[in-house]
Amino acid sequence: MNLLFLIPTLPLISFIFLTFPKCKNNKKYSTFIGITGISLSACISIIIATIFIKKNIETTNIFFKQYLFNWVEIDNFKINISLHLDILSLIMISIIIITGLLILLYSTWYMKDNKNYPLFFSYVNLFISNMIFLILSDNLISMYFFWEIVGFCSYLLIGFYYKKSKNIKSANKSFIMTRISDIFLLISILMIFNKFKTLNFHEISYIINDQKNLPNITIETFLLLIGAIGKSAQFPMHTWLISAMVGPTPVSALIHSSTMVTIGIYLINRTNSMFISSPKILLILNILSIVTILISGSSALVQKNIKKILAYSTISQLGYIFLALSIQAWNASIIHLIIHSFFKSLLFLSAGILIISCNNEQNITKMGGLKKPLIFIYICFLVGCSSLVGIPWISAGFYSKEYIFHYLIYNNNIFTLIGAILGTLFTIIYTFRMICIIFHGKIQIKPSICQNINCNLPLIILLILSSFIGFYIINPIIKYLPKNTQNTQNINIIQQLFECLIFIVIAYLSKKLWIEKKTLLMHQKKYRITQNIKHVIFQFLYDGWKIDKIYTTLFTNSYNNFCKKLSKDPISKLNNLCNNIVYYIHLILLNIENNKRLYRWYILLMITNSTIIITFLIFIT
Numbered sequence: 001m002n003l004l005f006l007i008p009t010l011p012l013i014s015f016i017f018l019t020f021p022k023c024k025n026n027k028k029y030s031t032f033i034g035i036t037g038i039s040l041s042a043c044i045s046i047i048i049a050t051i052f053i054k055k056n057i058e059t060t061n062i063f064f065k066q067y068l069f070n071w072v073e074i075d076n077f078k079i080n081i082s083l084h085l086d087i088l089s090l091i092m093i094s095i096i097i098i099t100g101l102l103i104l105l106y107s108t109w110y111m112k113d114n115k116n117y118p119l120f121f122s123y124v125n126l127f128i129s130n131m132i133f134l135i136l137s138d139n140l141i142s143m144y145f146f147w148e149i150v151g152f153c154s155y156l157l158i159g160f161y162y163k164k165s166k167n168i169k170s171a172n173k174s175f176i177m178t179r180i181s182d183i184f185l186l187i188s189i190l191m192i193f194n195k196f197k198t199l200n201f202h203e204i205s206y207i208i209n210d211q212k213n214l215p216n217i218t219i220e221t222f223l224l225l226i227g228a229i230g231k232s233a234q235f236p237m238h239t240w241l242i243s244a245m246v247g248p249t250p251v252s253a254l255i256h257s258s259t260m261v262t263i264g265i266y267l268i269n270r271t272n273s274m275f276i277s278s279p280k281i282l283l284i285l286n287i288l289s290i291v292t293i294l295i296s297g298s299s300a301l302v303q304k305n306i307k308k309i310l311a312y313s314t315i316s317q318l319g320y321i322f323l324a325l326s327i328q329a330w331n332a333s334i335i336h337l338i339i340h341s342f343f344k345s346l347l348f349l350s351a352g353i354l355i356i357s358c359n360n361e362q363n364i365t366k367m368g369g370l371k372k373p374l375i376f377i378y379i380c381f382l383v384g385c386s387s388l389v390g391i392p393w394i395s396a397g398f399y400s401k402e403y404i405f406h407y408l409i410y411n412n413n414i415f416t417l418i419g420a421i422l423g424t425l426f427t428i429i430y431t432f433r434m435i436c437i438i439f440h441g442k443i444q445i446k447p448s449i450c451q452n453i454n455c456n457l458p459l460i461i462l463l464i465l466s467s468f469i470g471f472y473i474i475n476p477i478i479k480y481l482p483k484n485t486q487n488t489q490n491i492n493i494i495q496q497l498f499e500c501l502i503f504i505v506i507a508y509l510s511k512k513l514w515i516e517k518k519t520l521l522m523h524q525k526k527y528r529i530t531q532n533i534k535h536v537i538f539q540f541l542y543d544g545w546k547i548d549k550i551y552t553t554l555f556t557n558s559y560n561n562f563c564k565k566l567s568k569d570p571i572s573k574l575n576n577l578c579n580n581i582v583y584y585i586h587l588i589l590l591n592i593e594n595n596k597r598l599y600r601w602y603i604l605l606m607i608t609n610s611t612i613i614i615t616f617l618i619f620i621t
Contacts, residue, residue, distance in 0.1 A: 008132035011037045011125040018122035034121035038101045084138035092135045099258040100128045102458035107250040109455040127153035140189045140199040158247040170243040177240040181230020188223030205273040221278040232264030235292040245307040249352030256314040257345040286326035290419035292319035297426030299544045324404045331481035332403035339400040343387035346462035350380040357447040369443035385431045387466045396470040
């Protein structure tokens with residue numbers, strides 16, 4: 001257990017080595033160092049997980065703490081950097097390391113022709129290292145420190161293709177939007193310390209559970225919620241995740257499956273005692289989750305870019321996890337988080353191969369008939385999508401979603417249940433639409449088969465984990481997870497058969513709609529009114545309910561106009577004058593330095609300065 005510190009440290013060491021010139025100019029060295037660091041972390045985490053589970057076989061309350069060093073000490077205010085391992089942090093770091101290692105192995109194939117190949121590996125190692133440090137932090141302030149570094153790493157990875165201005169704008173957008181929520185999180189941390197005189201997670205939980213006259217912590221909890229939904233891309237701060245699709249596909253897989261978007265979920269689970277004490281905040285979270293599910297699910301129905309469809313599906317599935325948190329179904333949220341990381345990694349990595357095979361084409365309407373030439377990718381999509389929609393018995397996603405719907409049914413909130421069912425219906429429709437358009441019908445692009453073992457092996461592992469086998473692998477850990485506040489019963493076989501019937505009907509309608517008729521309401525072209533209404537609805541959903549445009553109008557444009565007005569004031573003109581003076585002095589000095597009479601000027605300046613200094617000394621004496 002004393003080797004715990006090596007799990008996050010080894011990827012950090014790999015990052016440091018990858019910055020050396022020898023690694024920067026050699027792909028073999030960078031590949032070996034980049035993968036070795038994560039692989040060693042995986043081996044150590046397996047050993048520690050085995051020891052930890054054996055020690056905690058009869059209880060879920062025991063944890064291991066490893067002190068590293070004292071960070072801040074001012075009077076009674078002390079912040080230690082310590083690593084805290086319990087069942088929640090063990091599950092989270094296991095997901096990060098497993099998916100991170102598979103994605104990094106896949107990246108050796110995907111990024112092989114990129115000039116910045118070693119730089120990519122260094123960024124990913126730094127990203128994973130700080131994610132693990134974040135999860136293992138035992139207090140809010142050290143967690144926040146790594147929280148910010150994770151945001152910076154995501155900015156570097158999203159803007160990896162920095163030569164395109166569009167990509168830089170998307171990276172800036174992601175960075176700025178998450179920073180806004182981080183400000184609220186920082187305020188919450190300061191308020192929590194002011195109220196509890198500690199920032200340690202377990203001490204806060206102990207105070208809340210034992211204190212009879214607990215002070216009102218609604219504001220602090222609400223600010224924590226804003227920090228969580230900003231990082232995990234929930235309404236109204238979800239639009240950055242769609243823009244983040246400009247990064248390399250392995251980056252999309254990493255961010256969407258197990259790293260950045262999951263830490264908001266982790267934060268709420270870690271501070272669940274505060275949320276239990278603030279039922280109004282849980283109600284707000286419940287409403288935001290349903291709104292997120294409906295907005296993202298309906299928007300995905302009309303998207304043409306395959307990565308945007310998967311991005312909206314991520315937001316939707318995270319919405320279900322937050323919905324589970326809002327009804328205090330803590331273990332259900334963790335189970336679906338684990339399964340989601342598997343099938344979302346599978347879908348994004350499969351999409352990466354699909355895009356490269358189709359000459360970097362991401363528009364699904366320009367694909368078609370790829371079932372036979374890309375049969376392995378077709379199988380991966382079938383398994384990943386079946387887990388996404390939750391097809392009974394054969395997919396891992398069915399079992400994890402089943403837990404969430406159990407608690408929704410027994411929560412007796414009919415409106416929440418209807419919203420969740422409607423969101424599931426949207427998921428089924430856009431998923432079958434994507435599969436039908438890409439893999440069935442006539443071939444429009446002749447794909448090039450270019451896979452190797454480095455990209456196929458991660459897909460095979462993720463394919464197994466996304467099927468029902470994946471659920472049975474993680475099933476033993478369920479008894480160690482935090483208990484929920486209410487009991488449920490299993491959904492009976494009749495309900496499961498009914499779900500299967502719904503899937504079959506929608507699959508049949510999808511075939512008729514997107515393969516045989518190609519487009520919706522094609523036979524109604526002669527009715528202009530119908531077509532105009534259809535176009536308006538399509539554009540509204542395609543633009544994600546115009547939320548981004550609203551933000552642009554209210555904030556971006558207003559800020560730009562304000563800056564333009566400020567640029568005309570006298571202070572700015574004075575600053576510009578100073579800048580111009582410095583610039584011209586620079587030109588004069590540059591001309592002097594490049595002139596043949598350089599030594600003459602130096603001698604003249606030395607004599608002049610010496611004369612001034614001597615004169616000054618004579619007068620003051």
